[in-house]
Each structure stands twice: as C-alpha cells, then as structure tokens.
Amino acid sequence: DADVTQTPRNRITKTGKRIMLECSQTKGHDRMYWYRQDPGLGLRLIYYSFDVKDINKGEISDGYSVSRQAQAKFSLSLESAIPNQTALYFCATSDLQVSSYNEQFFGPGTRLTVL
C-alpha cells in the first residue's frame, strides 16, 4: 500500500466551483505539505503544517485554504476555482526526527483542470 495517498487522481471542474483535494499518510510523519507543479516552474509550496494545530502559508497560498483534520490527513481546498489553478498538485510528508535533511515523501499527485 502507498504511504502517501491523494484523492482524486484526476479532476476536471468549472470556473467558480469549490474543490477539495485530500491527502492521507500512513508514515506517521508530523509534517505535511501541499505543492503545485507547473511546466517550467517546478514545485511551488502552497501550504505546510507541522502538526494538527500548526498551519503555515507557503509562497503561493492566495486562492487556496487547507485543513489538517488529523495527523494523517491534510486537505487542500480551492474555494472558487479559476483556470490558472490548472496544475498538478502534490502532497508530501516529512519527519525531522527521522531525516535531518528533511526528506520529503510525495504522493502520486492530483491532476486538476479548471475550465
């Protein structure tokens, strides 16, 4: 079984719709992250969380919100989707107790298309 899972894997939606992307992990890690990947731009951090009560904005948080429902679950919401949010979204986890260089473990990604 995959350690970091993301649902859905693919989603097509329309402008203005509310979308939630979900991430679950069985690695027992405390840190969780949401990234988006666009061609030519690499991975950009949207939000990150160091525990259930700790949520932090990344470099491109506008238009997004997150919820850390439990240590193992971290969801990303687009309240009103717009076409330039079309991208590949990745969830990742890490644990500084395990890896001093903060290795991040990525899920398989969600391909989101906003029409």
Next chain:
Amino acid sequence: QKEVEQDPGPLSVPEGAIVSLNCTYSNSAFQYFMWYRQYSRKGPELLMYTYSSGNKEDGRFTAQVDKSSKYISLFIRDSQPSDSATYLCAMRFQGAQKLVFGQGTRLTINP
C-alpha cells in the same frame, strides 16, 4: 531572479552516455542539497542528498556541491533508458523546514 535556477531541458542523450545535470542558487545560506527524481505520472522521490560541500557517490550517481560557485551537479554514469525522468534539485537552509526546488530538468535516455 529565482533562488534556485535549473535548466528545464529537455535533455536527450544516447544510452551509456554520462549525463550532467546542474542547478545554481543565489543564497549562500543553503546547507542541505538534494536531488529528486520524478517519473512520468508519479511524485518525486529522493535520489541523493549532500550536506554542505563536497561529493557523494551512490552507484552510477554522483552528487557534487561547489559552494564557492553556488553550483550543484548530478552526474549519471552509464545512463540507462530507465533513468529517463525529470530531475529536480532542492535545497534548504540550516534550521529551516521548507525546501526550495529548481524547475526540474526533463531527461530522456535513448536506447
């Protein structure tokens, strides 16, 4: 100017060639340097990491950090078609939790 710059390619080489992938960075405070490999339709996976400067070798892969030039490299010897992927460099500051990624280089090894 981005903190980390990486040529997105694409880079196409014949099987068996030596591949050199590179990133430059602007902030001398970066201390941890990593290379992630991402196969098509998959999430990135850590391939190699180094702390501060120097070289690290793992099989056919060598990671090199030149802090004086703010330049890191990944060398792949005897490249195989299975090495075809996007390679992303990543780095972070001492004490920081966030990683800063390069744009990724798309590599194809032709049989």
